[in-house]
Amino acid sequence: MISQSDEYFMQIALQEAQLAYREGEVPVGAVITCNGQIIAKAHNQTQKLNDVTAHAEMLVITAASNFLGAKYLNQCTLYVTLEPCIMCAGATYWSQIKHIVFAAKDPKAGFLRLEKKILHPKTKLTHNIMSNESSALLKSFFEKKRIKNKS
Amino acid sequence: MISQSDEYFMQIALQEAQLAYREGEVPVGAVITCNGQIIAKAHNQTQKLNDVTAHAEMLVITAASNFLGAKYLNQCTLYVTLEPCIMCAGATYWSQIKHIVFAAKDPKAGFLRLEKKILHPKTKLTHNIMSNESSALLKSFFEKKRIKNKS
Numbered sequence: 001m002i003s004q005s006d007e008y009f010m011q012i013a014l015q016e017a018q019l020a021y022r023e024g025e026v027p028v029g030a031v032i033t034c035n036g037q038i039i040a041k042a043h044n045q046t047q048k049l050n051d052v053t054a055h056a057e058m059l060v061i062t063a064a065s066n067f068l069g070a071k072y073l074n075q076c077t078l079y080v081t082l083e084p085c086i087m088c089a090g091a092t093y094w095s096q097i098k099h100i101v102f103a104a105k106d107p108k109a110g111f112l113r114l115e116k117k118i119l120h121p122k123t124k125l126t127h128n129i130m131s132n133e134s135s136a137l138l139k140s141f142f143e144k145k146r147i148k149n150k151s
Numbered sequence: 152m153i154s155q156s157d158e159y160f161m162q163i164a165l166q167e168a169q170l171a172y173r174e175g176e177v178p179v180g181a182v183i184t185c186n187g188q189i190i191a192k193a194h195n196q197t198q199k200l201n202d203v204t205a206h207a208e209m210l211v212i213t214a215a216s217n218f219l220g221a222k223y224l225n226q227c228t229l230y231v232t233l234e235p236c237i238m239c240a241g242a243t244y245w246s247q248i249k250h251i252v253f254a255a256k257d258p259k260a261g262f263l264r265l266e267k268k269i270l271h272p273k274t275k276l277t278h279n280i281m282s283n284e285s286s287a288l289l290k291s292f293f294e295k296k297r298i299k300n301k302s
Binding site: 046047050051052053058061062065066069070071072085086087088089090091093094095113114115116118 | 197198201202203204209212213216217220221222223236237238239240241242244245246264265266267269
């Protein structure tokens with residue numbers, strides 16, 4: 001089996017982010033893989049579900065656990081198009097996820113602004129994969145929103 | 152209308168924690184009030200739902216938003232029997248909850264161990280309400296679990 005690259009899975013997470021964009025949600029998408037296979041996909045649904053906890057990462061963690069019938073995702077990788085917030089980083093801690101790969105940084109709300117490392121000690125972190133594509137989508141969303149709010 | 156005390160609502164959160172205990176879940180319960188009325192109750196269901204995100208606070212925030220038909224809980228108070236973890240504190244940030252009241256401290260996994268304040272700047276925090284009752288329930292749960300694991 002040919003092992004797919006981080007870019008391949010991030011591209012699918014970006015497709016999820018585009019779905020969110022079209023639904024008027026902040027465009028963030030996420031994918032969880034296990035042994036090189038996608039086991040769950042999700043995008044931000046805070047508006048649709050009227051629920052601040054419905055971030056892409058929270059939904060995809062729940063979906064992956066449901067798929068595996070297991071609470072712990074210590075053999076899985078999370079691909080997400082934006083740096084997780086504190087809530088989502090906290091959720092990855094409990095899931096013991098093996099690896100987090102994110103695209104764009106989020107200096108305002110991302111977990112990396114905390115002094116103390118909050119990820120699980122066994123979680124590997126990679127970032128800056130397709131960050132330009134993710135940032136462009138987010139920028140377009142917020143510009144469109146600003147124009148709409150002004151008119 | 153007579154305004155109920157923090158102890159009154161924490162007692163109901165403790166009843167939720169006792170439900171969790173009986174179901175074999177780590178005994179944490181939560182209640183959300185709005186204008187002095189309970190609008191949502193929940194207890195930890197991580198085992199039952201096979202989902203590390205199913206903490207009492209996450210479930211009660213989702214339920215309260217569902218009840219109000221609104222994402223923001225800036226007129227609400229969260230009563231929870233244990234200091235929220237980082238994930239749950241992060242969720243309260245997004246909900247903009249007005250007030251958090253918790254019972255027992257959780258020095259190992261609670262959010263207060265972080266140097267940076269992660270609650271929403273408008274969120275008021277009260278703790279140490281019925282903390283002995285909550286600690287006793289948690290202690291009993293983990294002692295029972297240790298005995299079971301040994302046998």
